[in-house]
Amino acid sequence: MSSQFGKTLTLSTFGASHGMAIGAVIDGLPCGPAIDIESLQAFLKRRAPGQNRLTTQRKEGDVPHFLSGLVDGKLSGSPLAFYIENTNQHSKDYGNLRDIPRPSHADYTAQLRYGEGVDMRGGGHFSGRLTAPLCVAGGIALQLLAMKGIQVAAHCYSIGPIKDMIIDAVHPDMEALIKAGQETVPMVDVTVREDAAQYIDTMRKEQNSTGGVVEVFVTGYPAGIGNPNFDGVENRLASAFFGVPGLKGIAFGSGFEASAHTGAEENDAFTMAADGQTIVTKTNHCGGIQGGITNGMPLIIKAAMKPTPSIAQEQDSVSLSKKENTKLIIKGRHDPCITLRAVPVFEAVTALVLLDFLLPEMKEWS
Amino acid sequence: MSSQFGKTLTLSTFGASHGMAIGAVIDGLPCGPAIDIESLQAFLKRRAPGQNRLTTQRKEGDVPHFLSGLVDGKLSGSPLAFYIENTNQHSKDYGNLRDIPRPSHADYTAQLRYGEGVDMRGGGHFSGRLTAPLCVAGGIALQLLAMKGIQVAAHCYSIGPIKDMIIDAVHPDMEALIKAGQETVPMVDVTVREDAAQYIDTMRKEQNSTGGVVEVFVTGYPAGIGNPNFDGVENRLASAFFGVPGLKGIAFGSGFEASAHTGAEENDAFTMAADGQTIVTKTNHCGGIQGGITNGMPLIIKAAMKPTPSIAQEQDSVSLSKKENTKLIIKGRHDPCITLRAVPVFEAVTALVLLDFLLPEMKEWS
Amino acid sequence: MSSQFGKTLTLSTFGASHGMAIGAVIDGLPCGPAIDIESLQAFLKRRAPGQNRLTTQRKEGDVPHFLSGLVDGKLSGSPLAFYIENTNQHSKDYGNLRDIPRPSHADYTAQLRYGEGVDMRGGGHFSGRLTAPLCVAGGIALQLLAMKGIQVAAHCYSIGPIKDMIIDAVHPDMEALIKAGQETVPMVDVTVREDAAQYIDTMRKEQNSTGGVVEVFVTGYPAGIGNPNFDGVENRLASAFFGVPGLKGIAFGSGFEASAHTGAEENDAFTMAADGQTIVTKTNHCGGIQGGITNGMPLIIKAAMKPTPSIAQEQDSVSLSKKENTKLIIKGRHDPCITLRAVPVFEAVTALVLLDFLLPEMKEWS
């Protein structure tokens, strides 16, 4: 179904930007593990808007209210359901959207699909706001993975034309990534980070926006997980990632750059690790996956986000009712670079997919 | 399941490179339409090996034997099953692979997943040979789409560092693409095509290989198809594309380049078409999809293929039994650029996914 | 997943008997139709406990709080989510259940499956209370089916050894069934109804309980809906029906009795209807389905419910911790005949499954 993904662990989201609430049901979580709500809330804060001038000034608490699945702070094994109230809606900002679709938004396609009556205020069910329940679910998945020594951390590989330093693919500095994740602009290199902040601010001032690439790293994930052909780790991650509004591309390891390389450059030669037992690869161009199955090296995923389509400049559009060309000015408060807030979102989705693969293999969690 | 994809139209592949046969079952095809077997066979020939010096010299007929689903040349509505005999196996070429895994192949991860006994001769069930049944199924899907005026055509966007001419995203020249598809190097620009051929030949002589990017265009596909969130056109295409061995990344429209653009550059402004009725966009950076739903513009998908990992050079690997480093020389005949033969494969997968979305909307086919 | 069913229309339930709330998410509903909440609440009341001496004296409002999917009283096309608060829990009644499993309850198997920590107060996630969200979702489905002239109505075919009158399988008296559905004992024959009421009351006084068979009728459902083999109307109804706690068997049309008949007795001969156009059958032993596909005759489904396992008599059980035999007395208030309240539940599940099949065929709902 459209609002669901997962096989052993299923996430089912609900809600719309300007409805009463958004939320999700997660089915398939193990019975027993304790969830640290405070730590979860800290994770959610990384995605939440209104933190500073580089992100939208809307303020939404993003506090999940749990309806089921938690008993005395522990996962009960039955579906975990929660909702987040929508408290900060400016519906009037969306007055003319029903007739004049915003360029590069889903306003027009939503009407084609659901009919004229569809509620697209704030993006409706297509809104980036739906990534909040993804982060609640993913935040819980991250805690479960951490219990098994698995770390997931992402940074902005690039913001517009500005690139962060290259992270070592064989031994990624997870601490540096986690630390960067706390920054408004989650980049590892401090100088680049400042440049990027300035670039975003310029975009904002120019009533423009910018895209960016998020790069996710995972360490400690077991080897031998996944399947060939159509149910590999890449298949499921790719499908789930495209559930995040604004994604234009996904790649693993060296990704699109691999296509410009030769086999001699790109192949990951095997070698024995220092322990004399573990088989590793000297390089990690593949991003930790071969034939849909993990090989024990760090997982590396790149996600290309388009620039925020809501820009304050006047844009060309059409009146659907009058069937004529017209101009559109989008009101309201919008992120000049949605990529910043997408960083924890992709960590969350990565964690959900990886946990989904792991659950049939690891039965004991508490 | 690992060997399946699709929702209304399900493809279930089987077989291994060095087993008796490969094939597939397709469930959900409409009842009635006639299939042109000759045209199907011509499509399969584009993928088949042994055509010239740029592709592997193995010769396999790739003739599908239909077991069910066709009555008097017409689709019967019940599952269509077929197999292709494996006639040209050189198992001795794979003597030492069980112990010494080939770099950037699935030999090692397959053993982790299935145990030491797994049959990985020729890549086993992970082999690129499994793309032959994909092309049979996809070839049928292409014929069905054509009945509705939908065209699918792909070219090599790039081979290694060499890029084909830019194809117009709003009005792609489908004829030129289809014509290019008949070439050994399926590129539109004749000069670039010759450069690429020479580059591949150089790679072959140097016992090396190259990657490339395939770009698929679809015209005539209806607007309003797809779903938001996790079951959009992008989600399903991305998941299915990663069923093709060697894929490292997938992107839609301007893809990874979108992340370096500004919103003002990237947004696709709406405008009324010349007919005064149809709503189109002036540009097509989104690749024909917004919010998981088609907008009526051409669909554009980029698929980044890694260089063929089987190269004739000596490579570093390990002996799994002895747990020590060793050298490996891969014998046999291999494509210096698998991307060439991947072009019809991605056309096929695209057609299967798009037909899957279309079937609940279009009930009459004959 | 365990808490979900449906293909185009997916229901995902959550909650436990003694948790904060129960509820569900329904994905795939059409955009536009108005829902009559008052009528929905009246439907829920038929399932709700505490109505009279024949059902448990627990009083639960069963008022759904909608979180999303309804805008101005109309379905919005995006997932509909709701919860029902649990207001009337007597957790102390379940003090010793963790160690001494109740016979013919899921207490023991739940611990095998989820571990000792599983919360089974009131049946936990296995509780019959989970049929409340089923009824909310099914109540909405019933309203949608009614818009297309489809009626669903059920009665108690039998309570213990007492059988209701036979309902005509070709022309079922839907009005009589709907009227009976408003009774405490939903049987059509008034005399039988009184006998059954007395029988149940006797069971209650004897600290015992009784089972029963629910029979569901559907009229107005289109012919030609469903699929052969593993995705027929029977397959999906059967699978969904077993989501109702206490079900021991399901049958279609003449069901188990068909197996004692001869072909000459059981075959449903075709004949032209009075209109000279419609093809009908003279009898309806098949219950409206052949080869998994509806034939336009009324659908008839029988569901056999076991007697309520919670009886006040002392029963034999074991102490799981001491691994020794022991006695158990179940406290609290329990239905002597859960079958009574199962009648609207099976109407609800039937409606959900039939709507799921119908949605790809009928796109216009408002």
Add this chain to the structure above:
Amino acid sequence: MSSQFGKTLTLSTFGASHGMAIGAVIDGLPCGPAIDIESLQAFLKRRAPGQNRLTTQRKEGDVPHFLSGLVDGKLSGSPLAFYIENTNQHSKDYGNLRDIPRPSHADYTAQLRYGEGVDMRGGGHFSGRLTAPLCVAGGIALQLLAMKGIQVAAHCYSIGPIKDMIIDAVHPDMEALIKAGQETVPMVDVTVREDAAQYIDTMRKEQNSTGGVVEVFVTGYPAGIGNPNFDGVENRLASAFFGVPGLKGIAFGSGFEASAHTGAEENDAFTMAADGQTIVTKTNHCGGIQGGITNGMPLIIKAAMKPTPSIAQEQDSVSLSKKENTKLIIKGRHDPCITLRAVPVFEAVTALVLLDFLLPEMKEWS
């Protein structure tokens, strides 16, 4: 999809009664176990027609040709595909069926669903012949279950009005059942068996047919397998069982009879087994499943089969083209009691579903 079932282990069948071949693909089998083909062939013979005067005189070899998934007689872990040639088709027997549908067959509903062109000779894809691939797949599943000490055996609980002896639900005599399975009429009680044989022969002579109930027993299956709500052992078994043509009802344990019992009669009291460790129940009315999860007691499933609808008597039907009433005489050779041959089929389906549940729990098979 219509021709598929299973989650970890997926079966995908294909073929039609009068097509070239029938067969299936099984995905998800473990890598390593050796399959005893001779023993599999002996199992298939129990379903095959033409064995004696009580079953149809059509002779079909039912020899599976394996295309993939077996290497040196061992399961390879990749999808197992096979086909069975259709060698004995009498298409002329089905000349007028396209216009005059056979009562209680799928001829009419198939045309409603697939259009007039659908090939229904011999029942097409709806044919009982599709149970042959079910038995090949199920025969392999039975061998895998046997490796873990799990036995599956069925008998005819009843043929028309004639009932076999009651099999002990707590300690079923599996040897007696397996022995009975070798008989033409698979009943345990010799006298009943002869009565049933005579009854079937009488039906045949009278150009009539009879139904029957198959009862399946499973011993040795682990406790704690399955899920609550919509993915329990009963849900999946029920859904898969309705893939067998002719099924009218399914029940577990005491089934429909439970609904006439009191709680005191029906409840299965717990007690410690003689070993002082194992928890068992004194009775087994539930048929080994509570809350969708196995409790370690034998599994018991009843399947009610309708009488063979193909009877030689003249029957009432209609001409679809002329829209008028007419008479129909069905030619060809048909089983007077299809229930006999359904016995191994339900063993096969049971084994497939139970193996599907078991595979995520038991990773080591060879």
